[in-house]
Amino acid sequence: MPKTIEMIVSLKVPDTTAITALQTLQRIGLDKIKDVKRADYYKFLIEEDEEKFKSQICKADILVNANKHSYTFSIPKDSNVKILVKNINDDGSGILATLKNRLGFKNIKNVEKAILWSMSIDADEKEAGKIAEKAARELLVNEHYQEFEILGD
């Protein structure tokens, strides 16, 4: 039975892209957004032991460079809103081919890649959701080739 594994990879050092995103969002009027974090998000469909896969995939240095990245296998609860942004035409086949053919991960059936934006928004849940949607539509996403999903806490 195939299993789904999520992996979230973020920078250990300050992420200048996230800092720029925060500054730009505040400048365009979304000043209730108090913090922005960014991470690479991978979703693997595998047919093998989950723990064994996790112990190996975090060493695949095309995804994680231990010198500069940290990783987890669940979406961290460090902010009140999260936005997942995917490129519509990116089916993950490039990463899948590299992992399977060059790095020996033969039991991966599928890979999805996205960017995970985490925001701390000074608002109640309903308003925070609206602000996050505005942030996505006005800055974080170009809907002509990307799509997004707002994830609750």
Add this chain to the structure above:
Amino acid sequence: MKNPNIAVIYFPGNNCEEESLRAVLASGMDGRIVRWNERKGIEKYDGFVIPGGWAYEDRIRAGVIAAKDPVFKVIKAEAENGKPVLGICNGAQALVECGMIPGLKDKVEMALAPNINPFISGYYCTWVCVKSNEDRDRCAFTKFTEKDEVIPIPIAHGEGRFVTKDAELIQKLAKNRQIIFQYSAKDGKIEESFPTNPNGAIYNIAAICSKKGNVMAIMPHPERASFIRQLPDIELKNNSIGDARAMESPAPAMNVFVSMKKYIVN
């Protein structure tokens, strides 16, 4: 008459501002590189060039942070007054991300998405040909370029694929005669496949102008193909080898800048 004065707008991370200014000056215009945070008084310039590079390191998406910079409010207002604005490569991405191109609605109507290339993922740099798709008078940047003229020009980008989710937009652009250059073969034939179309752009689009024709977003680099010496080893250059003066003479893409001058002077 005084030469037109052009501001080449530099954002942190751009790297084509010097070449762009050189092409501006060689075309007979005056100009200077103006930093993004020197926006006070930029209304005095007669036109604007947004050069290539990686403004703000392409953080989030190519061109999007530059597009949200306050300097674009001024440039947009000046464009509405009819001043010419040329966005090259990263500058084209910024013009699309701020909605000035194609400019039919007051919102972002297109994207310059990651290239689709059967061999190379990401950044791709090569010489291509583009064909002028419209008559000379349609656009501020093609007044010396004949319809169907083919121009050798380099591309250098990772996100250069014009794309839209609006199923009717391309038809509207064609009807409005806003598709100015298309990627073509050397003989002008439009082939949708690689390598003629180097990035998978819809309708082979290499450059789009605004409805009024005074703003153009072009992904290839005319400033890198403005002198014969810059061209690859094609007949046009080979005929000039050994003749230093001929090598410094203008190549076809210089007409983008000469045309900008004519548009302003007229």
